[in-house]
Amino acid sequence: MMKFKHISSAVLALVLSAAALPGLANAKVVVLGWPGGSEETALRATTDLYNKTAADADKIELLFFNRDGFFDKLQADMAAGSNAFDVNLVATYSIGRYAPYMEPIELNADAPKVFGDAVLKTMQFDGKQYGVPTDLSLHFMYYRKDLIDALIADPDAKAKYAEISKKYLGKELAPKQPDDWTWDDWAATALYFSKQVNRQSPVRYGTVLQMKNLLFNMMVFQSLPRSYGGDWTDASGNVTVDSDAYKTGLTLYKTLYDAGASPKDSLSYEYAETNAAYSSGQAATALQWNAAAAELTDVKKSPVVADVTGMVAPPAGPNGRADHIHGLGLGLNKNARNKEGAIKFLKWLSSEDAALAYARAGGSPALTPDVVTKVAKERPDLVKLGEFASKYGYVMTGATSAKALSVYELQAKEFTGYWSGQQSLEDALAHTKAGMQDLLKK
C-alpha cells in the first residue's frame, strides 16, 4: 500500500512538471527594456497596447533589471548565449559591442517617414539596421525662468553679477536669456546664484553638476569641450582628448565645484540626485538629460519648480552649440526563442501608431516634423528634441566603436580624479590619452 502511494505520487509529480514544460516554450516574446524612468513607463504602456490585439503566442512580457551594471549584465548574458529574452535594449554607443550577439532586422515600411534617416542611423552598425530607435537622448539646459527674469530686471543684481564674473571668469558679463548663453554666461549665472559666492542669492546653488564616476556623466560633460572644438580623435585617428577644448571644459567644471556653485556631494551625483536637487527649488540651472523633462515640468512630481522651468539647448562655445545625442532602441537577440514573435513586434514598434503611443506614454522618440505635430500638445519637449537633434546633435569620433563604453569609463575615472583634487589636469589628460590610444586602436 505504501509502495503504491510512493509510486503514484512520484508519477503525479512527473505529470505535473511535464505539463508545465510546453507552457514554457514560445508562449510569449520577452523584451528586455531600459529600466527606471520614462523609458520603462512608455514601454509598459506601448506593450499593453500591443498585447490587446496580439495573438497569445506573440504577447509581450517585459523584463527589467536595474540601470547600475545593466550593460555588464547584458554583456555577460549575451556572451553566454542567453535566450532569456528575445528582444533587448541596444544603445548607439554599444551597438559595436553587442552586434556579434544580435541579428539585423527589417523595420516597418513607414519607418523612414516616422523617424527620418538620421535617427535610424543611430541604430545602425556596419551599414545594417540593428534596432528600432525608441528614444533619443540628448541634454537640455534646465533653468528657473523666474530667477533669470528677476536677475535681468534688477540693476543692482546686474552689478553684482558683473562683479562675480570678473572675479571668477576674468571678464565682466551681463545677464542674458539662457537661449543666448555662452558657457561663460552659464558659469557666471551659476556663480551668481550660489550662496557660497553671493550671500544674497535666493537659492543655494547656481547649478547641479553631475560628477559621479559614471560613464553617462561623461556624455553630459562632453558637449562643453565639443562646443570649443574638442573631439575624441582627429581625422587621422590621433587621440585629441588633451586639447585646449578639453582643458577649458574640465577647468570650468572644477572652478564651479570649488567655488560652491554645485552641491557639495556633486562628486556622487548622477541622474536621480540631480533631479532631486533641481526639483527641491534650491538650484537655478541644471544640465540634464531630456528624459527628465516630463518629471521636472510635472506639477505633481516637482511642485516647487514645475511651472517655472525652462529648457534650452546647451550653451554655445566658440564653435557654436553642441548637444550630445545617442539613441536607445530595441533589437533582436541572436539566441531568441521566439524570433517570429519578436520580429512581428519590432515591425509594429517602428510604425507611426506605435511611435505616437510611445510618445504619449512618456517616451522620447525623435520624430520627423510631420509626425511630431500630432503629439506637440502633450509633448512640447519632443518638438524641441527633434529640433535640437538635427541642429546641434553630434557623435564624437570613435563613440560608436566596440570599446566606446570603456573609453567613457576611463574618462569618468580620470576626470573625476581631477575634479576631486586627486590629480592634476595634466596627469588626468595624460592617463586618459594613453588609455584611449590603447582602446581605440584598430
Place this chain on the structure above:
Amino acid sequence: MPALRHPAAAADNMALVKRAEGRLYLAPLVGFLLLFLGFPALLNLLYSVSTVSFETLRSPQISGFGNYAAALTDAAFWQSVWFSLRFGIITAVSECLLGLFLAIFLKPLLSARPVLMAPLMLPLMVAPAMVGLMYRLVLHEFAGPVPYYLFEWFGDSPAFLDYANAFRTLIVIEVLQWTPFAFLLFYVAYIAIPEDVHEAAALDGATGLQRLWRIDLPLMLPTLTVAFFIRFIDGFRVFDNVYALTGSGAGGSTTSLSIYIYQAFFKEGAIGKAVAASVVLFISSLLVLYGLNWLSARRKR
C-alpha cells in the same frame, strides 16, 4: 549482520558501518560543494592563466602567468588592496569594540527582557545593497533627513560623499549595519561565563573592572578572535553597499578589491586580469586563515 566473536571486533565493525553511513549522508553536501564551489574555482584557475575575452568565453587559450603580472603591476590593484585592508581592519576593530561594549552594558537589560534582542538584530536583516541605496537617499542634501536636520539645527551640513569624507561615511554605514553581529556573538559568550566564577572573584575582593579585565575578557578571547576575523574578512570583501553608494568613487577612491575585480572583468573586459586578482585574493585569505589557525593551535599548547 553476521555474528561476531570478539567485542573489540564488534566495535570496529560498528565504527566501519557508521563511517560508511556518515559518508552517505555527507555525499549530497559534498556533491553540492564540488559543483558550486569546486567547479567555479577550477574554472577560475584555468581562466587566470589563459587569454580570454567575452567573445571567446568558452574557448580560453592557456598563455602562462601574464595575467598575474598584469594584475600585480597595476597601481589600481594595489590601491584597491590598500582600501580593502584599511576598510576591513577599521570596521572590524570598531564593530568588535562597539559590540563588546554593548554586550557588557546591555546584559542586565537583555537578561530581564530577552525579547529586546530582536530589534537590535534588525540591521543584519537588510541586504547590503539596499543599505547603500537607502543611505544614498538618507544623506542626499535635498531628499534626506540627515542633512535636513543638520541644516535646521546648525545651518550647514557636511558633504558626506565627497572625496574627503566618503571613506569615513562608508565606515560608519558598515559599522552601523554589522555591529549587531559582533554584539550577538559577544553577548552569548558573555552570558556563558558561569556565575560562580564571578562570585569567587567577588569573594576574593576583585572590583568590577578587574573582573572584566582578568576573567571575562580572557574567557571570551576565542569569541573575540573569531568575531574579529569574520568581520575583517567581510570588510575586506566589501562590495554591495560601497558600490551602491559611491560606485568606484571619484578617481577610483572608493574602489575596494572586489569592485576592482568587477571593473576589470566587466568594464575593461580584462577577464584574465580580473580572475588573476581574484585568485590572489583567495590565496591571501587562505594564508590569513591558516596563520590564525596556527596561532590558536600554538596557544592551545
